[in-house]
Amino acid sequence: MSQQPDPNLLVAAEAAPSLPSATLSLRASARLGPVFWLSVGWLALVGVLAATASLLPLRDPNISDFSSLAAGPSAHHWLGTDAVGLDLLSRIIYGARVSLAVGLFSILIGLAVGAPLGAVAGYFRGKVEAALMTVADAMLSFPALILLLFITAFFGKTLVNIIIAIAVVTVPVFLRLARANTLVLAQREFVLAARSTGASSWRVLWREVAPNILPSLLTFGLLAAAVAIVAEGALSFMGLSVPPQTPTWGNIIAGGRQEIQTDPLIVLFPSVAMFLTVFALNLAGERLRSMIDARGGRR
Amino acid sequence: MTAQSAPVLEMHELRTWFATPEGPLRAVDGVSLGVEPGRCLGVVGESGSGKTVLLRSIVGLLPRRAIASTGGTVCFEGLELAGAPPAVIRDVRGRRIGMVFQDPMTSLNPVMRVGTQLTDGMRHHLGVGRQEARRRARALLEAVGIPDPERRLRDYPHQLSGGMRQRVTIAIALACDPSLLLADEPTTALDVTVQSQILRLLGRLRRQRNMAVILVTHDMGVVAGSTDDLAVMYAGKVVEQGPTATVFSATRHPYTRALLEAIPRADARPGERLATIPGQPPSLVDPPSGCRFAPRCPRAADRCRAEEPPLAGADGHRFACWFPLGDPEPPAAAT
Numbered sequence: 001m002s003q004q005p006d007p008n009l010l011v012a013a014e015a016a017p018s019l020p021s022a023t024l025s026l027r028a029s030a031r032l033g034p035v036f037w038l039s040v041g042w043l044a045l046v047g048v049l050a051a052t053a054s055l056l057p058l059r060d061p062n063i064s065d066f067s068s069l070a071a072g073p074s075a076h077h078w079l080g081t082d083a084v085g086l087d088l089l090s091r092i093i094y095g096a097r098v099s100l101a102v103g104l105f106s107i108l109i110g111l112a113v114g115a116p117l118g119a120v121a122g123y124f125r126g127k128v129e130a131a132l133m134t135v136a137d138a139m140l141s142f143p144a145l146i147l148l149l150f151i152t153a154f155f156g157k158t159l160v161n162i163i164i165a166i167a168v169v170t171v172p173v174f175l176r177l178a179r180a181n182t183l184v185l186a187q188r189e190f191v192l193a194a195r196s197t198g199a200s201s202w203r204v205l206w207r208e209v210a211p212n213i214l215p216s217l218l219t220f221g222l223l224a225a226a227v228a229i230v231a232e233g234a235l236s237f238m239g240l241s242v243p244p245q246t247p248t249w250g251n252i253i254a255g256g257r258q259e260i261q262t263d264p265l266i267v268l269f270p271s272v273a274m275f276l277t278v279f280a281l282n283l284a285g286e287r288l289r290s291m292i293d294a295r296g297g298r299r
Numbered sequence: 300m301t302a303q304s305a306p307v308l309e310m311h312e313l314r315t316w317f318a319t320p321e322g323p324l325r326a327v328d329g330v331s332l333g334v335e336p337g338r339c340l341g342v343v344g345e346s347g348s349g350k351t352v353l354l355r356s357i358v359g360l361l362p363r364r365a366i367a368s369t370g371g372t373v374c375f376e377g378l379e380l381a382g383a384p385p386a387v388i389r390d391v392r393g394r395r396i397g398m399v400f401q402d403p404m405t406s407l408n409p410v411m412r413v414g415t416q417l418t419d420g421m422r423h424h425l426g427v428g429r430q431e432a433r434r435r436a437r438a439l440l441e442a443v444g445i446p447d448p449e450r451r452l453r454d455y456p457h458q459l460s461g462g463m464r465q466r467v468t469i470a471i472a473l474a475c476d477p478s479l480l481l482a483d484e485p486t487t488a489l490d491v492t493v494q495s496q497i498l499r500l501l502g503r504l505r506r507q508r509n510m511a512v513i514l515v516t517h518d519m520g521v522v523a524g525s526t527d528d529l530a531v532m533y534a535g536k537v538v539e540q541g542p543t544a545t546v547f548s549a550t551r552h553p554y555t556r557a558l559l560e561a562i563p564r565a566d567a568r569p570g571e572r573l574a575t576i577p578g579q580p581p582s583l584v585d586p587p588s589g590c591r592f593a594p595r596c597p598r599a600a601d602r603c604r605a606e607e608p609p610l611a612g613a614d615g616h617r618f619a620c621w622f623p624l625g626d627p628e629p630p631a632a633a634t
Contacts, residue, residue, distance in 0.1 A: 126364065189405040195360055196400075196481075197393030197420040197471065207419070211410045 036287040039280035046277055050096035059087040061094045061247045070263045079269050082252070083259050088266065091247040092273050098159060098241070098248040099277065102232040103225035106163045110170030110224070115217050117171075118178025119209055123186050123201065129179070136172035144169045148231070152240055159242050162235065166228045177220055181213040215292050222285030226278040233274055249274045306333035307479050307511040308357065313371035313381070315349075315356045321584045323367040326352040328535035328586075330371075331610075334528070336478065339505060339512040341526030341543060343519060343558065347580055349535040350515045354481050357513075358396055359388045376478065394424040397472030401484040403464035407456035413467055414452030420474045439470040444500060462493035466500065473504065480505070480512045486521060498525045519562050523547060531555045534581050534591040541616030549616070551623035554592045590621070598622050 049056070059065070064085035065077070072080045079088040121129040151165035185191060186209070194208045235241040236250020244251050249270040256266030313330045316323040327349045334340040342350045355361050357373055357380065373380040376395065380388060392398075400406040408416060417439065418432035427435070433452070440448035443466040456464055465485060472480055482501065486494040502525055505512050514526055522529055522543060529547075530540040531554065539552035550556045560574040567573075578595040581587050587594055593603040602621050610619040622628070 189400050189402055190408045192360060193398070193400055193406040193468065193471075194408070195392070196358065196398035197474075198389045198391070198424060199393075199419075200389060203423075207411070208408050212408070 032287055032291065036284055039284040039287075042276055042280045043284070046096050046273070047100060049093045050100050053090075053093050053097060056093070058090040058093060061086060061090040062245055070259055070266065072263075072265060080263075080265055082256055082266050083263075088252070088269055091252050092249065092270050095247040095249045095252055095270060096273065096277075098236075098246065099229045099232060099274065101159060102163055102166060103229040103281070106166035106228045107170060107221045107225045109163065109167035110174050111217060111221055113167070114171040114174025115178040115213070118175040118180075119182045119205055119213065121175070122179035122182025123205055123209060132175065133179070136175045139168075139172040140176075144231075148235060149240060152235070157240065157242055159246075162232060162241055166231055169231075170224055170228065173224065174217065174220075178213055178217060181216055182209055185209050185212050216289070219285055219288040219292060222281050222288070226281035226285070229274065229278055229281070304335050306335050307376060308513075309333040309372075309374045310357070311372045311374070313353065313356060313373060315352055315361065315369050316367040317365050318367035319584060324583045325535045325586060326583060327356055328583075330532070330535075330537050332530055332537065332540065334479070334511040334513055336511050337505060337509040338527045339502070339514055339525060341522035341529045342513060342515045342532060343517060343522050343529065344532035345517055345558075345580060347583075348532040349583075350517075350532050351483055353532070354398075354483050354513065354515050357481065358392050358398070359383075359385070360392075360398075390424075393420045393477075394475040395477050396479045396481060397475070397477040399465070399468050399472050399480065399482040399485045402488040403461055403468050404488065406468050407464055409456055411455075412452065413454050413456065413459070417452070417467070417471055417474060420471065424475050435474070436470075439474060440467070442473070442504070443467070443470045444496075445470075461489055462496065465489060465493075465497055469497075469500065469504070473508075476508065478510060480510055482512060482514045484516050485514070487516070487518070494521070501525065519558055531558065534586060535583055536591065536619065537610060538592065538620070539618040540610070541612070541614075541618075545614075545616050549625070551612070551616070551618040551625060552592075552620050553596050553598050553624060555618075556624060590619070598624075598628065 059077075065081060065087065066085050068074070068077060068081050069085045070081060070083045071077060074080065077087050077089065079092065081087055082091070117132055121132040147169060148162075148165045151168070152161055155161045191204055191208050194204050199207065232241055232248070233250040233253070236248040237254045239251070239254065241248060241250060244255075252270040253267050256263070256270075260267050310333065311331050313327055314325075315327040316325050318324075330349075330353055332340065332342075342353065344350045352361065356369070357375075359380065369381065371381060375391065378387075378391065380391065407413075414433065414436055417436040418429070421427050421432045421435060422429070436452055437448045440451055445451050445463060445466050451459070451463075451467075456467070459467065465488075469485075480501075485501070486497050489497060498521065501512060501514070504510065514522065516522060526543045528541065529543040530537045531546070531552065532538070533554050539546060539550070539555045546555060547559070550559060554576075557574075557576045561576065563573055576595055581591055581594065587604070589602075589604040589606055590596070590599070590608050593599040596603065600622060606621070608619045608621045610617050612618050
């Protein structure tokens with residue numbers, strides 16, 4: 001029987017190429033559209049500039065040029081200077097380091113802690129789930145800003161503490177999302193099929209559940225990173241983030257707000273940098289999310 | 300042929316009750332069945348008759364918190380599976396008992412390559428290396444009739460058709476050379492031409508490997524051609540069992556005959572009414588006293604509604620009916 005050509009197989013061979021791939025193949029990347037790639041391009045640009053800031057021919061962000069105070073853009077200072085003669089381009093690029101570090105690491109920590117706990121809650125159910133969800137709900141109902149203030153006030157205003165503080169706020173969010181996704185997945189037949197091959201619960205979680213919930217968690221991570229960057233900006237603006245000698249978008253804006261009527265560019269440039277970065281994260285995240293949803297809908 | 304070799308699997312009075320707010324739901328209520336090496340036992344019944352729960356009870360694949368109570372014994376190759384510790388059952392699952400599920404579209408992990416899913420079990424249970432697992436996976440895919448196995452190992456499930464996927468799930472079930480294969484409606488989600496290919500494949504693999512198969516289905520057409528023995532389930536109980544040919548030719552239980560009459564026939568005239576069974580299966584929370592089929596049975600008499608008939612008979616053909624077909628009509632048959 002197996003020697004005969006199976007009509008079913010021929011159909012499969014023809015049908016296969018027209019099916020969308022689960023991985024990000026070339027065709028899939030094309031479907032993401034130009035907006036997505038523009039967003040990714042901006043994020044890449046900011047990322048590269050921030051990472052290589054100390055190698056770039058930039059002025060020191062903390063050394064004033066007293067010959068040009070609160071000057072507009074010029075050949076010497078591409079984006080001008082602030083009230084004490086600090087180069088804005090340099091400060092914005094160095095400031096991107098803080099914003100991106102906060103956005104990236106707080107979300108990664110939140111994901112690394114929240115997602116496994118959520119998957120465990122959703123897979124094992126019962127008392128474990130009840131306990132985890134109670135803690136998560138309590139954390140969610142606690143005002144985030146107060147918690148951030150509390151952590152920075154007690155443990156000091158260092159970058160690491162800011163990252164940890166924001167990560168703590170995002171843990172319950174990832175926990176809930178991972179649990180919700182796991183609840184659905186645990187009912188799927190391939191999980192049962194994996195158990196029928198003798199896989200233990202932990203193995204099922206790692207091999208079957210994790211790879212299937214990760215895309216939506218990472219996608220949500222992009223959106224959450226945008227929120228984290230805005231949160232850090234707000235803390236910075238209030239002087240509650242890293243000390244002012246480390247430039248951040250938030251403290252550049254705060255520093256320029258006295259001169260906002262005479263020199264609005266000082267506030268405008270860092271605001272635009274933050275806006276574009278947050279917007280790009282949202283657009284990219286939203287695009288990926290809708291693609292994953294479409295795939296899930298197709299089952 | 301029947302009683303030649305010792306059964307691979309023997310269930311005795313197996314019972315699985317689920318917890319519901321209304322009380323225990325008797326999904327499987329005292330089922331005794333067995334299957335010998337190289338033979339195929341068909342379990343038929345309509346939806347909700349407990350056949351899938353029966354299959355999953357054997358290997359403990361039911362949500363533990365949903366179960367109100369269990370009972371009976373499941374003896375598999377001398378090992379008692381009912382009530383065995385999870386680690387023991389896990390070791391049996393996949394290695395000595397393989398399983399195939401209904402819908403090949405959902406029983407494969409969409410984000411893992413076929414090769415990974417196929418080699419996982421072997422590497423886990425048998426401890427074979429990556430290369431050796433890969434080699435065996437190729438051989439398995441060839442055995443289940445998939446051409447160009449090397450390429451298929453690198454494919455994701457969505458790149459395969461339904462029939463191919465079911466062949467892959469069969470290959471996964473066979474990966475550790477089990478002595479028993481549990482197939483839960485393996486052809487229901489496939490179209491008819493593919494159905495017969497898969498059934499023939501299962502038959503061929505069973506004979507080649509001298510493997511026992513329990514085939515659960517609601518399709519009498521499927522059991523007719525591919526099983527040696529047959530058990531008809533109704534409302535959590537076996538109502539008739541015996542060699543498939545005997546059950547078909549000398550049907551004794553009215554429910555079995557009703558199922559046989561409900562098979563759509565290709566030579567039926569257009570517009571001809573399909574035979575159906577009036578009424579609905581009884582509630583398994585509060586089953587009727589007496590015979591559970593009595594409320595829908597055309598031959599039911601007072602005794603049927605009062606006393607539960609035992610599963611009895613001769614020559615391996617057993618049935619649970621007070622007034623089986625072939626016997627005279629019951630005295631007070633209300634027709």
